Amino acid sequence: MLYAEKLLDQVENYLAQIEMPAEPELLYTPIAYSLEGGGKRLRPVLLMLSYGLFSDDYQRALPAAAAIEVFHNFTLLHDDIMDNALIRRGKPSVYAKWGKNVAILSGDAMMIAAYQLLGRTQTDRLHPILSVFSETAIGVCEGQQYDMDFETKQKVSVVEYMRMIELKTSVLLAGAVVIGAMLGGASEEDCKALRRFAIELGLAFQLQDDLLDSYGDERLGKAIGGDILEGKKTYLMITAMSRADEEQREVLRTTHLDAKRSDAEKIARVKSLYDALDVPHLTEQQIAIRFERALAQLDSLQTDPARIEPLREYAKSLMGRNK
Amino acid sequence: MLYAEKLLDQVENYLAQIEMPAEPELLYTPIAYSLEGGGKRLRPVLLMLSYGLFSDDYQRALPAAAAIEVFHNFTLLHDDIMDNALIRRGKPSVYAKWGKNVAILSGDAMMIAAYQLLGRTQTDRLHPILSVFSETAIGVCEGQQYDMDFETKQKVSVVEYMRMIELKTSVLLAGAVVIGAMLGGASEEDCKALRRFAIELGLAFQLQDDLLDSYGDERLGKAIGGDILEGKKTYLMITAMSRADEEQREVLRTTHLDAKRSDAEKIARVKSLYDALDVPHLTEQQIAIRFERALAQLDSLQTDPARIEPLREYAKSLMGRNK
Numbered sequence: 001m002l003y004a005e006k007l008l009d010q011v012e013n014y015l016a017q018i019e020m021p022a023e024p025e026l027l028y029t030p031i032a033y034s035l036e037g038g039g040k041r042l043r044p045v046l047l048m049l050s051y052g053l054f055s056d057d058y059q060r061a062l063p064a065a066a067a068i069e070v071f072h073n074f075t076l077l078h079d080d081i082m083d084n085a086l087i088r089r090g091k092p093s094v095y096a097k098w099g100k101n102v103a104i105l106s107g108d109a110m111m112i113a114a115y116q117l118l119g120r121t122q123t124d125r126l127h128p129i130l131s132v133f134s135e136t137a138i139g140v141c142e143g144q145q146y147d148m149d150f151e152t153k154q155k156v157s158v159v160e161y162m163r164m165i166e167l168k169t170s171v172l173l174a175g176a177v178v179i180g181a182m183l184g185g186a187s188e189e190d191c192k193a194l195r196r197f198a199i200e201l202g203l204a205f206q207l208q209d210d211l212l213d214s215y216g217d218e219r220l221g222k223a224i225g226g227d228i229l230e231g232k233k234t235y236l237m238i239t240a241m242s243r244a245d246e247e248q249r250e251v252l253r254t255t256h257l258d259a260k261r262s263d264a265e266k267i268a269r270v271k272s273l274y275d276a277l278d279v280p281h282l283t284e285q286q287i288a289i290r291f292e293r294a295l296a297q298l299d300s301l302q303t304d305p306a307r308i309e310p311l312r313e314y315a316k317s318l319m320g321r322n323k
Numbered sequence: 324m325l326y327a328e329k330l331l332d333q334v335e336n337y338l339a340q341i342e343m344p345a346e347p348e349l350l351y352t353p354i355a356y357s358l359e360g361g362g363k364r365l366r367p368v369l370l371m372l373s374y375g376l377f378s379d380d381y382q383r384a385l386p387a388a389a390a391i392e393v394f395h396n397f398t399l400l401h402d403d404i405m406d407n408a409l410i411r412r413g414k415p416s417v418y419a420k421w422g423k424n425v426a427i428l429s430g431d432a433m434m435i436a437a438y439q440l441l442g443r444t445q446t447d448r449l450h451p452i453l454s455v456f457s458e459t460a461i462g463v464c465e466g467q468q469y470d471m472d473f474e475t476k477q478k479v480s481v482v483e484y485m486r487m488i489e490l491k492t493s494v495l496l497a498g499a500v501v502i503g504a505m506l507g508g509a510s511e512e513d514c515k516a517l518r519r520f521a522i523e524l525g526l527a528f529q530l531q532d533d534l535l536d537s538y539g540d541e542r543l544g545k546a547i548g549g550d551i552l553e554g555k556k557t558y559l560m561i562t563a564m565s566r567a568d569e570e571q572r573e574v575l576r577t578t579h580l581d582a583k584r585s586d587a588e589k590i591a592r593v594k595s596l597y598d599a600l601d602v603p604h605l606t607e608q609q610i611a612i613r614f615e616r617a618l619a620q621l622d623s624l625q626t627d628p629a630r631i632e633p634l635r636e637y638a639k640s641l642m643g644r645n646k
Contacts (some may be wrong), residue, residue: 024468078431082424101405101471104427108401109464111431112457115438119453126449130442134435141432145347148424 003310004317007048007058011041014062015069018117030094030106031113034073037089042318044069046173047180049311050194053303054184060122061183067117067133068176074110075140075172077103082148111137121183129182136175143168156233158242162203165235170202193297200294201315207287208319210234214271215280217320225267231256235286236279243277291319326633327640330371330381334364337385338392341440353417353429354436357396360412365641366495367392370503372634373517376626377507383445384506390440390456391499397433398463398495400426405471434460444506452505459498466491473556484561485526493525516620523617524638530610531642533557537594538603540643548590554579558609559602566600614642 015035020028044065051061077094079085081103086096095103118133119126146164150156177194186194214236216224227234240252251273255266274280294315298308316322338358343351367388374384400417402408404426409419418426441456442449469487473479500517509517537559539547550557554576563575574596578589597603617638621631639645 021465024465024472026472027465027468078427082427100423104401104405105464105468105471108431108434109461111434112460112464115453116457116461119450119457126453127442130438130449130453134439134442137435138432138439141428141435142344142347142350145350145428148428149347149349 004314011044014066026102031110043176047176050177050180051184053307054186063117063120067114071114074107077107139167139171150233161238165206169206170199173202174198193300197294197297200290204287204290207235211283228267228270240277240279327637334367337389349425354433366499370499373500373503374507376630377509386440386443390437394437397430400430462490462494479556488529492529493522496525497521516623520617520620523613527610527613530558534606551590551593563600563602
């Protein structure tokens, strides 16, 4: 993993040296606060790894990598207002710390900053790269809208759910690898393969996230069952609903609202139904299928196979399958 | 004015044929709603007029003109959330009609749509044009932040106020004319002159707006005194404060909060102070200075003087000085 870590370092350094005006303070301080929040920097690292499939001059990919990361953080900033989320990466969200108006406006400025960074890319392919970036960005907004739509929708199908997480999660990973590849000089065919790689990887990643929220991961030590307590329509819940009989469906639908039960009881009740309906196993299967499909795309790339290894390793480590 | 009207028609047609996906409905319907709202289309018309100073092939400037207009409408959409404004151009605002979350997200999508339109521009100068567009956009955000800062600030100086409206209003007009000129193939010197033209025009326009809000315009038939009733720090209020003695200052500061007076009494009380302090006259003077400075910039442009007339006429008509 040393290779991806080196790229991560470069991304962090680049992000840290982005200069921002001091004034107006309430516009720029939240941007800096939000960017220093850390996180895996998954998207810019993917962009760099994808660039590295075809080219060595890493410096050239850094502005675009930063653009993708800044855009991602902008979406988190605005999502937190819409979801009324007070905590982000263990710290108060911008929304919690500065309120709605500052979060809206500094988020807007952050999206513009993302385009500014993209515009710093030295390339003669700015037209298509800008187009991919904007299409990616609008896809993420569509995903967030579907996600909000689902909250009030009675029935969400597995197909609708997969489409939503493809937009909300996969599309940005796809934008990252495609822009990285375009900058590196990849063929259109390779860009398409990398796009499919990222779409499937994103789906696998999101389904795994859903599974871990209910079944946990000793490595994360994270509280378990948040989605169940919120009554969230995750892959697990939707799969369970599609397999449940009327009585079970009622339990799935209402348990999180039941004021007479403790949180632990609610979680246990829903999970015992998940288990009875074979949901964890089916989810694992779906994750494995998606992840395999992702990796298979890498075999077709027209580049030195040795260049592909770091990206493959990084994908595996993301899924906790590198050991 | 036939010439600018022809350009306005072209802008309207171009905006009307922008295709938007049908789904998710709550993301795209508010964008269409907001764009069909009309308005003067001041910014895209300025872009087209500026382009027309140097080139005839209007079609080529339309995507950028639309980008500027879509961006402007995005700012209104988000401003309405921040200002809790329920009415926009005589109709319910997106915020009033669909709520905060839809307004945030469809606004975000609208900003991305603006960049998408800009990206459709056929030009080999996309790098500098994208850079001007983003710098313009971030300036508008800065202006909005300063405007919000002023609400809670005890004392705002005339200089601070002018800086705020330069960012909030002039900078976008400047972005429009500079991008139009760049697309038309203008020299850097002409771009600079046009930028100064738009900055001064925007200031004159905003100060006139401030003046009309309190002193009205028989042509508009608009309700008078809204700014006074809100206790808004306009050019008139700030100028009055800077010239008032302690007693008068107290009246200016507190009249809008006085529950014992009717609206008409409050307006009359503040206006009689404005009059005593010579504020309308000073504002008129400032408007005239700014507008003259704007027009003077046009004389230096390196193009056929006949090409300049439509822009000059349009600027005059904006200020109601074309008769």
